[in-house]
Amino acid sequence: MGRFSPTVVDHFTNPRNSGQVADASVRAFVGNPVCGDQILLTAAVADGVVTDIRFQAFGCSASLAVASLLTEVVKGKGLDEVAALDADRVVELAGGLTPDQRHVAGLAADVAHRLVDNFHQGVNDDDPISCGA
Amino acid sequence: MGRFSPTVVDHFTNPRNSGQVADASVRAFVGNPVCGDQILLTAAVADGVVTDIRFQAFGCSASLAVASLLTEVVKGKGLDEVAALDADRVVELAGGLTPDQRHVAGLAADVAHRLVDNFHQGVNDDDPISCGA
Amino acid sequence: MMTRSAAGPDPAEIYLDHAATTPVAPEAVAALGRGVALHGNPSSRHSAGQAAREAVDGARAAVARLLGCAHDGVVFTGGGSEAINLALLGTFAAAEWRGHLVTTRIEHAAVLGAAGAAATHGVAVTVVPPDPSGHVDPERIAEAIRPDTLLVSVMHANNETGAIQPVERITEIAHAAGALVHVDAVQTAGKLPIAPLRADLVSVSAHKFGGVKGVGALRVPAGHELTALIHGGGQESGYRAGTENVPGILAMAAAAEVAVTASADPVVRAHREHLRARLLAGLAELDGIRVHVDSRVMAETVSVAFPGVRGDTLADLLDLRGVHVSTGSACHAGSESPSHVLTAMGVPADLARSTARFSFGSTTTEQAVVAAAEVTVDSVRGLRRSWGATPAAVAVGAG
Amino acid sequence: MMTRSAAGPDPAEIYLDHAATTPVAPEAVAALGRGVALHGNPSSRHSAGQAAREAVDGARAAVARLLGCAHDGVVFTGGGSEAINLALLGTFAAAEWRGHLVTTRIEHAAVLGAAGAAATHGVAVTVVPPDPSGHVDPERIAEAIRPDTLLVSVMHANNETGAIQPVERITEIAHAAGALVHVDAVQTAGKLPIAPLRADLVSVSAHKFGGVKGVGALRVPAGHELTALIHGGGQESGYRAGTENVPGILAMAAAAEVAVTASADPVVRAHREHLRARLLAGLAELDGIRVHVDSRVMAETVSVAFPGVRGDTLADLLDLRGVHVSTGSACHAGSESPSHVLTAMGVPADLARSTARFSFGSTTTEQAVVAAAEVTVDSVRGLRRSWGATPAAVAVGAG
Numbered sequence A, B: 001m002g003r004f005s006p007t008v009v010d011h012f013t014n015p016r017n018s019g020q021v022a023d024a025s026v027r028a029f030v031g032n033p034v035c036g037d038q039i040l041l042t043a044a045v046a047d048g049v050v051t052d053i054r055f056q057a058f059g060c061s062a063s064l065a066v067a068s069l070l071t072e073v074v075k076g077k078g079l080d081e082v083a084a085l086d087a088d089r090v091v092e093l094a095g096g097l098t099p100d101q102r103h104v105a106g107l108a109a110d111v112a113h114r115l116v117d118n119f120h121q122g123v124n125d126d127d128p129i130s131c132g133a
Numbered sequence C, D: 001m002m003t004r005s006a007a008g009p010d011p012a013e014i015y016l017d018h019a020a021t022t023p024v025a026p027e028a029v030a031a032l033g034r035g036v037a038l039h040g041n042p043s044s045r046h047s048a049g050q051a052a053r054e055a056v057d058g059a060r061a062a063v064a065r066l067l068g069c070a071h072d073g074v075v076f077t078g079g080g081s082e083a084i085n086l087a088l089l090g091t092f093a094a095a096e097w098r099g100h101l102v103t104t105r106i107e108h109a110a111v112l113g114a115a116g117a118a119a120t121h122g123v124a125v126t127v128v129p130p131d132p133s134g135h136v137d138p139e140r141i142a143e144a145i146r147p148d149t150l151l152v153s154v155m156h157a158n159n160e161t162g163a164i165q166p167v168e169r170i171t172e173i174a175h176a177a178g179a180l181v182h183v184d185a186v187q188t189a190g191k192l193p194i195a196p197l198r199a200d201l202v203s204v205s206a207h208k209f210g211g212v213k214g215v216g217a218l219r220v221p222a223g224h225e226l227t228a229l230i231h232g233g234g235q236e237s238g239y240r241a242g243t244e245n246v247p248g249i250l251a252m253a254a255a256a257e258v259a260v261t262a263s264a265d266p267v268v269r270a271h272r273e274h275l276r277a278r279l280l281a282g283l284a285e286l287d288g289i290r291v292h293v294d295s296r297v298m299a300e301t302v303s304v305a306f307p308g309v310r311g312d313t314l315a316d317l318l319d320l321r322g323v324h325v326s327t328g329s330a331c332h333a334g335s336e337s338p339s340h341v342l343t344a345m346g347v348p349a350d351l352a353r354s355t356a357r358f359s360f361g362s363t364t365t366e367q368a369v370v371a372a373a374e375v376t377v378d379s380v381r382g383l384r385r386s387w388g389a390t391p392a393a394v395a396v397g398a399g
């Protein structure tokens, strides 16, 4: 349809790793509380490596796609690699984002960093406020 | 083309009896001096009958057509018959006139009546003011 | 740049956005071609011009039948928005911007935009809210009318919710108070009878009933004082200057004839109701959905909130799966703010944002509707799964 | 009602009224068809809508090349008259109807009508007469400009006489005085280069260069303050609300590309000049004719007075003989009063009334022009014979 890259279309229509990791080592949430884009990550971390990760997301189509994409990218990676992810890299991994979709790359990088920080600080975010439900 | 009846088209594209009768018994002119529709008739009259008649006309398409038509209708007719011509009859003879053409039927009847009156009164109209020439 | 268009519509596409615009009817395509072949200017006196003039006159007669007025009561415009702006701004301009306008919060942007423009010229404007049902209460209009009310503008049916407004009752009230009435019938023309409307001014847009985009018409009663928006060559009785859109006008007339005939057919009406019932039955598989307006509503327009998903995201997913729906009005497509219509009805912002509109047209089949419902159910479930939300059942509104 | 249209144009017809409107170019017919097949609303977010949006964007780029501006400087309208009204009324509305407008007595009714409407809002208007040659003297514009002059509106070439106006010089003068400039390029678009015009606002109408009737465009510079005539859904950057006329816009773009290419071709330009020369050579058989403007004139437009005949009557007779010409502007067709353009040039009323306009387009052949001249000579002689007038030779004007 032109508005979305093939990668975004793929993850949007076929999300990978949705849900929550049971007994997660860490939970990270970022997003706009008044029903903007929101991503919750839950992950299992062992020896500094993300061994399992799942997402929950609410928001625009691209935000759902990058949340799914993020789980695939992060799984099996060391926390230092995850901390090094930035918005530009997410845009690249997503196969490109249009100007009005670009904000979701920042969101994805933010939630990835927050996951690493939360893990290091031993804190967890709450579940998001339920939106539209 | 719809705007004109077949009779009007015929006389407009193929005017009959244009010009002036040499040594005319009578000349009649009606028309709007500021270059509106104008008809000049010249006729030869013998024993109360119009034996020859010609027109000159300037104006809208329908006025030229009825002037030509009028000469055909009047030729060979008695002056009493010519005096009896009215606008409705001209409309009929013309095969119908649209509302914005109807005024030329009045013009034709007027010039016919004027021809009869001028003849009876022994007067003649001048040539019209030359228009656009 | 036009890869899709060259290939024509995708046969697998299920188009349920007829309230935004509907495909051009075959009869209208043929009329458009006839209009293109008429190479004269209707204002030219030669026969090429007169042929175009006669064709426009014939089209005017057909649109007059749609609008229920005399031939010379039809003013062709460059679209529904222009017809509406002409109705409102033309009426107030002719009154030298004196007087009061009553309209409603659920009107289309064209009405609200024109009302705003009228206000900048000094016109007093009262904007009446709807009931939570999505309908404007005629009593609220009666309360809003003042001695100086010149015009009341109310839509026949709302484009987002399909709610049919009590325009006849409102017209009675306005007329009794000495005010004129404009009805925006853009959504209902060719679907509900609009010829019987007793409103003074009635606006329609061709592309909503099988004509082409960029052509509209306004019903103007004899003797109504109206100032043109577009001044010039005196076309359209001086109400709208400019060489007439001959092909578009002919196409509009052809589409109007087809649509008026079809919509008067009880079988067609029953089919549309059946489509609505089938869609809602299919969607009922989902927990917690809310149909915004489900009584006194056009069969063709179904507005549903799917708590736990965002409407725009659902529309995108459906699009990728070949089903075209909208989040509300087409103009809203890009905007973040929730629908002004749903907001005015008191629908909470998050529920408004979770709304999708399904709308039917003359080409919509039962099969398509059933398939669309299935894809929607599946898509909503998928999106809710991504979100992890288990939406509480949401009470269906008073609609 | 449409007997002629069904049969298509008469092959024996010689159409020399291209200044009124010109047949739709084959490329534009094809584009129109593509536009009709794009069944989505450009404001809809689904792919059917986006396909329509992309097509409009592509067309906008093509029309931007015609107009010589950035893509977002193109505002599509429902015709040339609307573009002109938007330029004038939109500029003065944005200035809260303060300031002064300078225009000329030979402008099209759309400019004069919009100027009149602006005046009713309190705008001061100065209307400058042309020289007897049919051209506006830039010095007269300079004299008319006041410190509060906001806008100068001058046409690129006159539709009745073809006189090309010194718009570049006028633009320099206006800009030096701090005033904006609008150029009505409806007659020249696709015939003379308009992209280089340094005017701020430029209006065009699609049907004059091979597009369809009812579509126009206005060039609006970045940062220009313009209030919409039609308020609503925010289309066209907020300058013109309403669902876009997708087929018409695509057809306009296709026609623009063809016309711009053709008119840049020296062979085409030479051919048009040759047509003019052939027509005038043919008509020179007649005594006393007067070409109203014969220098600084568009090759395509030949305005001739035939003393001793009435222009409308001559046009009717030519029509019946298969030659379509006009008496002046198409809008004038029904009116009794002589052309305001010729009158402003000082042409006497009777000479103005004896005028016919021959205008060429991309499909005009030498053969047709030669035949038209012959039929005209014969018809004028016939009409003069019916009148019995021997017209005195009339001096050809200073044009």
Ligand SMILES: Cc1ncc(COP(=O)(O)O)c(C=O)c1O
Pocket: C241, C242, C243, C244, D019, D079, D080, D081, D082, D084, D108, D110, D155, D157, D158, D159, D184, D186, D187, D205, D206, D207, D214, D216
């Ligand atoms: C010079 C000029 N300006 C404006 C217009 C108006 O264009 P339209 O009739 O397409 O609105 C015309 C033609 O009608 C014209 O010749």
Ligand SMILES: Cc1ncc(COP(=O)(O)O)c(C=O)c1O
Pocket: C019, C079, C080, C081, C082, C084, C108, C110, C155, C157, C158, C159, C184, C186, C187, C205, C206, C207, C214, C216, D241, D242, D243, D244
């Ligand atoms: C209720 C209503 N009024 C007015 C309009 C404006 O019509 P158009 O976009 O054709 O100008 C629309 C559709 O866009 C509509 O749904």
